[in-house]
Amino acid sequence: MPRPSDESPEQAELLRRFQDEIAGMSPGDLGSVLQQLMSARPGAGLDPFERPAPPSRRRERRADVVTYRVRVDVTGTKPPLWRRLELASDMLLDELHDVLQAAFGWTDSHLHQFGSGTEYYGRDTEYYLCPFEVEEGETGIPEGEVRIDEVLAGPGDTLFYLYDFGDGWQHTVRLETVLPREGPGPRAVCTAGRRPGPPENIGGVAGYELHSAATDPARPAGARAEFAEMFGPEVDPARIGSTPFDIAAINAELAALGPAAPPAVDLPGPLADLVHAVRNRREAVRLQQLIGQAMPDEPAALDADTAARMVRPYTWLLDRVGDRGITLTSAGYLPPAHVEAAATELGLDDEWIGKHNRENQTLPVLELRESARKAGLLRKYRGKLLLTARAQKLRADPVGLWWHLAEQLPPTSRDACENQAGLLLMIGVAAGSSEDLDGTVARTLRDVGWMRGDGTLLTSRDAHLAAGPTRTMLRRLGALTGSRFREQERTTPEGITLARAALAHWPAGC
Incomplete structure (x- = not known):
């Protein structure tokens, strides 16, 4: 026009x-x-396109608590991806969010939203605010104030749940049956279902179906070609994990959720603070369970030979510095002779390439010296590297040095993310969790609220780097062994003892 x-x-x-x-x-x-x-008066300021808030669809809460048997389907999946759940009717929507995350194997890495109406994208649909929207000051009804019996009253009623606004996983919660509730019982139980839970960031239903076809040996070879066309030939579908449908595993996680996150009052202050900082209740439960594995009741058992073997890199360095100290280079580094000796005598030359004669180019030697300084064993004075008074006392006492280093773990810095990453790594080592330590650290850091500078989610590599200072000390003390690359690192039995001693030195409630 x-x-x-x-x-x-x-x-x-x-x-x-x-x-x-x-x-x-x-x-x-x-x-x-x-x-x-036609009925508007000039100058009345009427905006005919402004859509008024839909009338509330919430109904009166039930006077008694019953069990709702619901079936939850992911829209657009063929054959249908679904779970059947039995829920306490007084469950709040924020609790239902945790239940749905567990039932489908989601990691709660994206935003979500509940909607009550005839369809999710409807003019009459009433939406409820997720915690992020509440924090951002959005107007509306927080999901934590809405019970499921307010939006599901009788068989056939539906509630919609959208997870990950990018991939757009739309779930339909349909009430099938209302059953009497006998005794306290679990608040959520999975009784049936079909198909594995989709991988995160797979591209929605279309990507899920391509992934399912490409990893099914009964499907024709063309399925892998279609997957490669969408995701690129370098992406191996077999390495993108879906969550197998396992009723026992789902119910174990649902049972751990309980009506709320478990109390952390009996934990030492730093650990309790970390648990309370986790915004996702499922992750808070997992973290506290991991802490329970990391902090058994019995004290750490240590013998002198084990202590001497573990602290040898630090004893060697303290003896090398000696009573007279070492004069540093003009740039503030160890002279080449000391670098070469450290690399050779401590076996650090196997960890790093190069000639091992310049400290700034031999990272394991530099990390050892810096970790000793942060642990209060070394100091610089007028161009010389000197022992501290504490180092003088512990130099010939391997057991005392072991305990001193344990109490310095994890080393602290001005970066709060590094501090939390180091503490999470310590928890994982103390629990004996060698598998995917960095993945566990990254997931918890994301749930605390950390993200990359560009606003994207933290990766396992980001977590690996953030926990670097702690990892350095653990490696030097023999708590972590294998390649410096995270995929090949393993926790040692001595490392478990060390990490448990480090976590136990804080008194409860401090």
């Missing part, structure tokens, strides 16, 4: 909005808008 020369920008914007709106309206909606336009 040509624009008149005397048309104002405001009029042009109104015309554009009018054209956009009527293009998608039904005849009934269009007639309603025209009727408002």
Whole structure:
């Protein structure tokens, strides 16, 4: 439509909005808008395109608590991806969110939203705010204030749940049966279901179906070709993990959730603070369970030979510095002779390439010296590296040095993310969790609220780097062994003892 020369920008914007709106309206909606336009008074400020909030769909809460048997389907999946659950009718929507995450194997790495209406994207749908939206100051009803018996009353009623606004996983929660509830019992139980839970960031239903076909040996070879066309030939579908449908595993996780996150009052202050900082209740439960494995009741058992073997790199360095100290280079590094000796005598040359004669180019030697300084064993004074008074006392006492180093773990810095990453790594080592330590650290850091500078999610590599200072000390003390690359690192039995002693030195409630 040509624009008149005397048309104002405001009029042009109104015309554009009018054209956009009527293009998608039904005849009934269009007639309603025209009727408002004809009845509007000039200057009344009426915006005919402003959609009023839908009337509340919440009903009165039940006086008694019953069991709701529901079936939850992921829209668009063929064959259907679904779970059947039995839920306490007084469950709040924020609890239901945790249940759905566990039932389908989601990691709660994205936003979500519940909606009550005839369809998720409907003009009459009432949406409820997730915690992030509440923190951002959005107006509306927080999901933590809505019970499921307010939005599901009788068989056939539905509730919608959208997870990951990018991939758009739409779940339909349909009430099948209302059953009497006998005794306390679990608040959520999975009784049936079909198909594995989708991998995160797979591209929604289309990507899930391609992934399912590409990893099914019964499917034709063309399925892998279609997957490669969408994701690239370098992406191996077999290495993208889906969550197997395992009722026992799901119910174990649901049982651990309980009505709320477990209390952390009996934990030492730093550990309790970490648990309380985790915003995801499922992750808080997992973390506290991991801490329970990392802090058994019995004290750490240590013999002198084990202590001497573990602290040898630090004893060697303290003896090398000696009573007279070492004069550093003009740039503040160890002279080449000391670097070569450390690399050779401590076996550090196997960890790093190069000639091992310059400290700034031999990272394991530099890390050893810096970790000793942060642990209060070395100091710089007028260009020399000297022993501290504490180091003088512990130099010939391997057991005392072992305990001193344990109490310095994890080393602290001004970076709060590094501190939490180091503490999480210590917890994982103390629990004996050699598998995917960095993945566990990254997941918990994300649930605390940390993200990359560009706003994207932290990766396992980010977690590996953030826990670097702690990892350095653990490696030097023999708590972690194998390649410096995270995929090949393993926790040692001596490392478990060390990490447990480090976590136990804080008194409960400190």
